[in-house]
Each structure stands twice: as C-alpha cells, then as structure tokens.
Amino acid sequence: MLAETICAAVSAAGLGIAVITAYRKRFLAATRIAAYSLVPVGLVMTGVVEWVSDIAFKPSVWIGFGLLGVAWLLFMTTRAVERRGGGTRRERRAARAASRRAAVAPAASAPPLTSGAAAPASQAQSRPAKKQQAPPGEDFSDIEAILKKHGI
Known part of the structure; x- marks a missing residue:
C-alpha cells in the first residue's frame, strides 16, 4: 500500500514538472518527462510493484x-x-x-646389448629424422591466418 502511494506521488510530481516545462515552450523535454513520470503508475497497475515488494520483504x-x-x-x-x-x-x-x-616400458623393451659401439650409431641413422611437432592444442595456424587476413 505504501509503495503504491509513493509511486502515485512520484507520477503526480513528474506530470507537474512536465506541465511547467511545456509552459516554458520546451515541448520535447516536457513529453519526455511525462513519459518517465507515467512509468511508476504503470508499474503499480500491472502488479510489478506488489511483486517486488513481496520479494523484498520476505x-x-x-x-x-x-x-x-x-x-x-x-x-x-x-x-x-x-x-x-x-x-x-x-x-x-x-x-x-x-x-x-x-616408467616400466623402457626397462622392459630395452634393446639387447651388442658388442661394439657401431650398433647405436647405425640405429640412429636408420631412423628418419622426426619433425618437431607442436603439442596437442597448440596449433596456431588458424589464428595466424586470421591475423594475416586482417594485416596484423
């Protein structure tokens, strides 16, 4: 009940200010003030004020x-x-x-020991050189393409 009374008083005061503003030949501002002053009465009539006051005081x-x-x-x-x-x-x-x-795999799958030091060197040469690959989730090619597209 108190909230509705306050909203009505605010609307009446706003409409009074709108009338004074219109008397001073500032019709656009007066119309805007009248629109703002009608909002509280509209909220009371739709029940929003009662709903908000029920929420605020429970x-x-x-x-x-x-x-x-x-x-x-x-x-x-x-x-x-x-x-x-x-x-x-x-x-x-x-x-x-x-x-x-x-931790267990290297010990179990260790190559048999051979006599001579030439065996590890030949194994290293027989393997193709691996390219350095980015870890998963660090492929920035799409980001680079976007930056190049925008000239950055």
Missing part, C-alpha cells in the same frame, strides 16, 4: 538468494580447483597410469 526469499549464492560459490570453487589440479579425477587417473607405463 525473509524466505532472501534465504533463497543466499542459498543460490552459496551454490554459485561452491560451483566456482570446484571449477578453480579442477583447473589448478589438472582436470577431472578420470583425467588425473589416466595421466598417472600413463606415467607408470612409461
């Missing part, structure tokens, strides 16, 4: 907003920890398993 609504804030905070915290810790639990488990296999 403790259960504020508790709900608080719970939403806590949920958002927990979500953001878990995302930050996940990014810092190297991904999800499944990804970390796969990375540990891969590192264990890499």
Whole structure:
C-alpha cells in the first residue's frame, strides 16, 4: 500500500514538472518527462510493484538468494580447483597410469646389448629424422591466418 502511494506521488510530481516545462515552450523535454513520470503508475497497475515488494520483504526469499549464492560459490570453487589440479579425477587417473607405463616400458623393451659401439650409431641413422611437432592444442595456424587476413 505504501509503495503504491509513493509511486502515485512520484507520477503526480513528474506530470507537474512536465506541465511547467511545456509552459516554458520546451515541448520535447516536457513529453519526455511525462513519459518517465507515467512509468511508476504503470508499474503499480500491472502488479510489478506488489511483486517486488513481496520479494523484498520476505525473509524466505532472501534465504533463497543466499542459498543460490552459496551454490554459485561452491560451483566456482570446484571449477578453480579442477583447473589448478589438472582436470577431472578420470583425467588425473589416466595421466598417472600413463606415467607408470612409461616408467616400466623402457626397462622392459630395452634393446639387447651388442658388442661394439657401431650398433647405436647405425640405429640412429636408420631412423628418419622426426619433425618437431607442436603439442596437442597448440596449433596456431588458424589464428595466424586470421591475423594475416586482417594485416596484423
């Protein structure tokens, strides 16, 4: 009830200012002021003011907003920890398993020892030279093309 009264008073004052502005031959400004002053009455008539006042003065609504804030905070915290810790639990488990296999694999698949130092040199020559490849996720060719397109 109080909010509706305040909105009506603000609208009446705004319309009064609009009339004074129109009297001074500033019709465009007077029309704009009249439009702004009709908004509070329109909000009261549509029920928006009652809805907002119901939200603003109910403790259960504020508790709900608080719970939403806590949920958002927990979500953001878990995302930050996940990014810092190297991904999800499944990804970390796969990375540990891969590192264990890499540690065991060289000892199990070591080439037999041969007499003479010529064997490692011949093995090095028989292998083709590998090109340095970018690690996955670091292919910047599309970005370079966009920059060249824009002349940067």
